[in-house]
Amino acid sequence: MERLSEHACFGGTQGFYRHDSEVIGLPMKFGVYLPPQAAKGPVPVLVYLAGLTCTEETFAIKAHAQEHAARHGLMLVTPDTSPRGTGVAGADAAWDFGDGAGFYLDATQAPWAQRWRMATYVTLELQSIVAREFPADTARTGLFGHSMGGHGALTLALRNPGLYRSVSAIAPIAAPSQCPWGHKAFSGYLGDDRAAWAAHDATELVKSGAKAPPLLVDQGLADKFLAEQLHPHLFEEACRAAGQPLTLRRHEGCDHGYYFIQTVVGDHMAHHAKQLSA
Numbered sequence: 001m002e003r004l005s006e007h008a009c010f011g012g013t014q015g016f017y018r019h020d021s022e023v024i025g026l027p028m029k030f031g032v033y034l035p036p037q038a039a040k041g042p043v044p045v046l047v048y049l050a051g052l053t054c055t056e057e058t059f060a061i062k063a064h065a066q067e068h069a070a071r072h073g074l075m076l077v078t079p080d081t082s083p084r085g086t087g088v089a090g091a092d093a094a095w096d097f098g099d100g101a102g103f104y105l106d107a108t109q110a111p112w113a114q115r116w117r118m119a120t121y122v123t124l125e126l127q128s129i130v131a132r133e134f135p136a137d138t139a140r141t142g143l144f145g146h147s148m149g150g151h152g153a154l155t156l157a158l159r160n161p162g163l164y165r166s167v168s169a170i171a172p173i174a175a176p177s178q179c180p181w182g183h184k185a186f187s188g189y190l191g192d193d194r195a196a197w198a199a200h201d202a203t204e205l206v207k208s209g210a211k212a213p214p215l216l217v218d219q220g221l222a223d224k225f226l227a228e229q230l231h232p233h234l235f236e237e238a239c240r241a242a243g244q245p246l247t248l249r250r251h252e253g254c255d256h257g258y259y260f261i262q263t264v265v266g267d268h269m270a271h272h273a274k275q276l277s278a
């Protein structure tokens with residue numbers, strides 16, 4: 001693992017790192033915020049999955065989460081959103097598919113299947129690197145994310161029971177089988193089999209009986225993607241029918257961007273801190 005930069009921040013350290021990923025087969029970058037408590041011993045880990053077009057730096061720079069992480073003693077881990085520099089033709093042709101748009105799943109279709117393996121990367125490889133290289137109490141790991149990353153947080157938690165002790169999402173793509181972003185990603189990465197899509201769709205997973213820890217989801221009502229792409233009401237209905245605990249909060253005037261994330265990120269950090277210390 002190579003250290004790219006480190007910056008003192010709220011008594012801790014924000015760092016950015018690169019490593020040769022065996023799962024992806026290429027170098028991958030990620031960020032880690034170490035709170036001041038990490039100087040004394042292992043701390044709980046909170047992984048954040050970012051949205052379309054983002055990198056490992058976006059949340060670290062724009063969300064203003066480090067102050068909350070320092071207060072709660074949480075390590076923040078921010079992976080990139082896809083493989084980079086793959087040489088796959090067309091990977092950079094669109095902002096909602098390919099580069100910066102890994103959708104936190106393992107692709108099954110050529111030419112994506114070899115490199116686009118973000119589910120295994122996040123749940124196994126990154127987890128083990130964090131455990132090896134940082135003072136991490138990985139038995140206490142939480143997961144959250146925004147938009148495409150909110151979809152990733154919900155689906156990876158629902159597909160891997162017990163791996164994440166706390167889960168939340170901000171403006172997630174909550175029913176990707178029923179929106180244009182999801183249709184494009186799932187048909188490209190998974191093919192035309194709707195059963196394969198359902199296995200990566202938070203609403204369909206809850207309908208089929210998958211369970212997660214009690215969920216916090218925040219959604220802005222002035223979000224330009226809400227009506228066409230996000231569909232939190234479908235996820236809400238599925239959770240209610242299945243008995244999956246969910247707190248879904250709707251916020252007047254808030255859009256899809258990082259000003260909204262700044263507004264609610266403190267509540268998300270408190271949610272995770274409480275569940276990770278239970």
Ligand SMILES: N[C@@H](CCC(=O)N[C@@H](CSC=O)C(=O)NCC(=O)O)C(=O)O
Nearest residue numbers: 051052053054095146147148149257258
């Ligand atoms: N280029 C797009 C906008 C892309 C965008 O809004 N990305 C969101 C995530 S959307 C779902 O995953 C984001 O987090 N962007 C980073 C940021 O700094 O805001 C367009 O033209 O609409």
